[in-house]
Amino acid sequence: MPPISLSSPTRRELLAATAAAGAIGMLGTRSAAAKGDGFNPFSVSFPEEQLVDLRRRVAATRWPDQETVADDTQGVRLSTIQKLAKHWATDYDWQKMQVRLSALPQFITEIDGLDIHFIHVRSKHQNALPVIITHGWPGSIIEQLKIIEPLTDPTAHGGSEADAFDVVIPSLPGYGFSGKPTAPGWNPVRIARAWVTLMQRLGYTKFVAQGGDWGNAVTELMALQEPPGLLAIHTNMAATVPADIAKALASGGPPPASLSPDEKRAWDQLADFYKNGLGYAIEMNNRPQTLYGIVDSPVGLAAWMLDHDIRSYQMIARVFDDKPEGLTKDDILDNVTLYWLTNTAISSARLYWDNAHFPTGGFFDPRGIKIPVAVSAFPDEIYAAPKSWAEQAYPKLIHYNKLDKGGHFAAWEQPAAFTAELRTAFRSVRQ
Incomplete structure (x- = not known):
């Protein structure tokens, strides 16, 4: 029909x-x-004053020390987020997205x-x-x-x-x-x-x-x-994810020997995510209201959002190294700016808490x-x-x-x- x-x-x-x-x-x-x-x-x-305030806050960011490793294992790298902040404060124009949405x-x-x-x-x-x-x-x-x-x-x-x-x-x-x-x-x-x-x-x-x-x-x-x-x-x-695979992943044991190449790759991706990529979800599952910092600091919000999963983060980092692939610098900042202007950093995070307390599997x-x-x-x-x-x-x-x-x-x-x-x-x- x-x-x-x-x-x-x-x-x-x-x-x-x-x-x-x-x-x-x-x-x-x-x-x-x-x-x-x-x-x-x-x-x-x-209002324009919200955009002026956003740029002021970005420019006034208090920066931490640089990470002590030469890779991404400690989170969003200082060089990446500083490149993002520079573009946000000096070159980015929200009005283009506002016109497009309107x-x-x-x-x-x-x-x-x-x-x-x-x-x-x-x-x-x-x-x-x-x-x-x-x-x-x-x-x-x-x-x-x-x-x-x-x-x-x-x-x-x-x-x-x-x-x-x-x-x-x-x-x-x-x-x-x-x-x-x-x-x-x-x-x-x-x-x-x-x-x-x-x-x-x-x-x-x-x-x-x-x-x-x-x-x-x-x-x-x-x-x-x-x-x-x-x-x-x-x-x-x-x-x-089959129940036996989920159970084996949760135990931290080795992958089953019977996995096909595609299944083994999926296992490796999941094992890495559960080991290294769940920090944001754990916090939002348990204590979303504690995330006041990402409501007060636009750069804090951007870093929190970039650190979702390692492959997305690495792709975004390449974009800010002037190697765009799929997304542009403005694409990334359009999305972060929408969260900032709507003040939805914590209200969006509560979906994780609601799902944890009213579980759906x-x-x-x-x-x-x-x-x-x-x-x-x-x-x-x-x-x-x-x-x-x-x-x-x-x-x-x-x-x-x-x-x-x-x-x-x-x-x-x-x-x-x-x-x-x-x-x-x-x-x-x-x-």
Whole structure:
């Protein structure tokens, strides 16, 4: 059955009218979300004095001593963060991103008592497939901006009309322009329910979902809930680690001798991440409110966000050594600046605490999803899920591809490859 887009003329007219209404909401002086099932248009605007204060704080950073090793084992290197700070204070221009964001149709709606912000771009093609795409931490809606046009206007980007998507990109609760929860409990299960409500409220009766990082957890939990109309999901950070592998990793023992080369590489990636890369998650799981320093210091915030996983960090370090690959200096600072201006360093971190106190299972544990699933395995992800593990985790695996390039922020780093993956992944569910 072909996907059904917004079919009600009154709803279509409402969304067209709100998209044209312009800027009535802005952070700091944002209007309240529409009550009930309504939408308020939203645009991005920050006072110049906030940007002046940001540059002042960056310039006034109190620097620590240099690391005592000649590698990355002690964390973000002083030379890297000082290069970032210099660019931030002298060359970076947030207004370019603000203009880019303001050109997109954005809305606020209230779901389960919380303001939810989302981008909603409809394709000009009549039978476009609706997709809701969810970011993670330390990401934001900025991760997905490069894929909006190729997905919604495929004929202008190497595709055919049959590849068209309507794209919905929400900000997670506590992130970006969404509301900040004032009580605990906004874990991935609750967010997944909210996303289903959002798609239904937009009038979509058939849709697909995509996510990586927290976005994967939310998307897989949407699939577990099996809401009417969710046809399939796609993940670029699949949860596929078999129970015996997870147990062996937790014990710190050697890898099983029976692992294939792809499985052994995934083991090595996971073992390294669990040993050296989980510091940020442990703190945010246990004590997110303690992170006052990253609310007060923009450079502290940037360093905290850069030190997510070693391959992403090393790629970003190369960017600030003037060796860009996928991301530019401004790309990186667009995302950090959004966290700074929205003051969401701690409110975003609380998602880890909520997940720990209202648990939804291990981050990489298979969840028993019954609906169709597509997997794209990028080599520099926290771990590249082997096809053998994906086949075990997802009985209805409709697509698997191991890519040659790309890491944790796949849509942001490799938008052309990511777009191609989504087109291929969901082709079979359009019939």
